[in-house]
Amino acid sequence: MEGLPTTTKTERRSRSKNLHTSKPSLVMAFFSCVAWLYVAGRLWQDAENRKLLANLLKRNIEQKPKILTIEDKLMVLGCKDLERRIVEVEMDLTLAKSQGYLKHQLPQSESSSQRKLLAVIGVYTGFGSYLKRNTFRGSWMPRGDALKKLEERGVVIRFVIGRSANRGDSLDRHIEEENSKTKDFFILEGHEEAQEELPKKIKFFFSTAVQIWDAEFYIKVDDNIDVDLEGLIGLLEHRRHQDSAYIGCMKSGEVVSEEGKLWYEPEWWKFGDEKSYFRHASGSLIILSKNLAHYINTNSASLKTYAHDDISVGSWMMGVQAIYIDDNRLCCSSIRQDKVCSVA
Numbered sequence: 001m002e003g004l005p006t007t008t009k010t011e012r013r014s015r016s017k018n019l020h021t022s023k024p025s026l027v028m029a030f031f032s033c034v035a036w037l038y039v040a041g042r043l044w045q046d047a048e049n050r051k052l053l054a055n056l057l058k059r060n061i062e063q064k065p066k067i068l069t070i071e072d073k074l075m076v077l078g079c080k081d082l083e084r085r086i087v088e089v090e091m092d093l094t095l096a097k098s099q100g101y102l103k104h105q106l107p108q109s110e111s112s113s114q115r116k117l118l119a120v121i122g123v124y125t126g127f128g129s130y131l132k133r134n135t136f137r138g139s140w141m142p143r144g145d146a147l148k149k150l151e152e153r154g155v156v157i158r159f160v161i162g163r164s165a166n167r168g169d170s171l172d173r174h175i176e177e178e179n180s181k182t183k184d185f186f187i188l189e190g191h192e193e194a195q196e197e198l199p200k201k202i203k204f205f206f207s208t209a210v211q212i213w214d215a216e217f218y219i220k221v222d223d224n225i226d227v228d229l230e231g232l233i234g235l236l237e238h239r240r241h242q243d244s245a246y247i248g249c250m251k252s253g254e255v256v257s258e259e260g261k262l263w264y265e266p267e268w269w270k271f272g273d274e275k276s277y278f279r280h281a282s283g284s285l286i287i288l289s290k291n292l293a294h295y296i297n298t299n300s301a302s303l304k305t306y307a308h309d310d311i312s313v314g315s316w317m318m319g320v321q322a323i324y325i326d327d328n329r330l331c332c333s334s335i336r337q338d339k340v341c342s343v344a
Contacts, residue, residue: 116154116214116215116216117151117154117155117156117213117214117215117216118153118154118155118215118216118217118233118236118237118240119154119155119156119215119216119217119218119219119232119233119236120156120158120209120213120215120217120218120219121155121156121157121158121219121221121227121232122158122159122160122186122205122209122218122219122220122221123136123141123157123158123159123160123221123223124159124160124161124198124201124220124221124222124223125159125160125161125223126161126193126223127161127164127171127174127175127193129223130178132223132224132344133159133178135344136226137182137184139226140226140227140228140229141157141184141227141229142157142229143182143184144182147183147184153233154215155229155233156213156215157184158184158185158186159184159185159186160185160186160188160201160205160220161175161185161186161187161188161193162187162188162191162192162193162194162197162201162204163187163188163189163191163192163193164192164193165192165193165194175187186205186208186209188201188204188205188208190204190208191204198308198309199305199306199307199308199309199311199312200305201309202220202286202309202312202313203296203300203303203305203312205218205220206218206220206288206293206296206297207293207296207297207300208297209293210290210293210294210296210297211297214290215290216236216240216241216289216290217236217239217245217247217287217288217289217290218287218288218290218293219232219285219286219287219288220283220285220286220309221284221285221341222283222284222285224284224343224344225284225285225332225341225342225343225344226341226342226343226344227285227340227341228339228340228341231329231338231339231340232340232341235327235329235330235340236287239325242289242323243289243290243291244289244291244292244320244321244322244323245287245288245289245292245322245323245325246281246287246288246289246292246317246322246323246324246325247281247286247287247288247325247327247330248280248281248282248285248286248287248325248326248327248330249281249282249284249285249326249327249328249330249331249332249334250279250280250281250282250324250326251279251280251281251282252276252277252278252279252280253276253277254275254276254277255268255271255275255276255277256268257275263307263308264307265306265307265308265311266307267306267307277311277314278314278315278318279314279324280310280311280313280314280315280317281310281313281314281330282310282330282331282332283308283309283310284330284332284333284341284343285330285332285341286310286313287330288313292317292320292322295316295320296316299316303316329341
């Protein structure tokens with residue numbers, strides 16, 4: 001019994017304490033090992049991904065076609081060649097327009113197979129002008145069968161009106177009912193009828209009329225004007241086949257810059273220090289040849305309108321090679337005996 005090893009109580013306590021303190025160290029060592037394995041795995045995965053992408057890129061470069069596509073050429077050239085071609089085409093288009101609409105090479109309309117008309121006359125009217133219209137129908141403007149016979153002679157006359165701001169209301173319905181009886185309206189579907197919209201109305205009239213009727217001349221007449229129809233037809237017959245004709249009672253005048261006054265021009269400052277309008281045909285009766293009406297139709301979106309329709313038309317004519325024809329017979333307020341229009 002004396003030779004057997006013995007342990008004291010103190011030794012047993014020390015050994016138990018060491019066992020307790022080694023457990024947290026083992027746990028920390030385990031988690032450290034797991035973290036190291038995770039990081040190593042991610043690094044290895046990233047390295048594999050980079051290697052795979054590098055191989056794909058190399059393969060794509062090696063398999064790139066030798067013949068470049070259009071997109072590749074545009075990228076290489078910086079679209080310079082395309083830009084140059086666009087500029088050339090735009091220049092050709094501008095030249096074609098100027099020759100086609102201001103010379104003799106006019107595009108054929110849908111009615112080209114029919115006999116060409118001498119004139120389309122648009123008489124301005126409004127929703128509250130029923131009595132005026134009836135007065136015209138009983139004086140210088142034919143009605144019914146007489147209107148059809150006049151069209152056979154090559155002259156179309158229509159009352160020109162837009163649509164109500166409240167599309168389809170009683171104002172629109174009354175015009176449609178009246179037109180169903182008289183057949184003498186030209187309704188501008190895209191135009192809203194209002195006093196402040198008159199400059200836009202004349203643009204709509206010329207633009208739309210030239211698309212519907214193939215005529216030598218297109219004429220706008222105010223709703224307070226009586227017309228000597230035979231005298232006007234004779235005047236137009238004399239001018240037949242005259243391109244770029246801008247015909248009317250030519251005038252100029254002071255630009256009204258004071259708001260509230262009659263004929264006030266909101267953009268008066270555009271007309272110079274002297275505040276004087278350029279030469280233009282009086283708005284009572286304006287005549288344009290076919291190619292000028294085509295010009296308005298083609299460039300309608302970019303043509304500027306002013307406070308008055310005659311000034312607006314005059315500004316458009318300044319930008320083209322229009323031939324100004326000042327005919328005193330078209331001065332409706334004059335005292336000439338041979339005039340073809342007069343104030344009603």
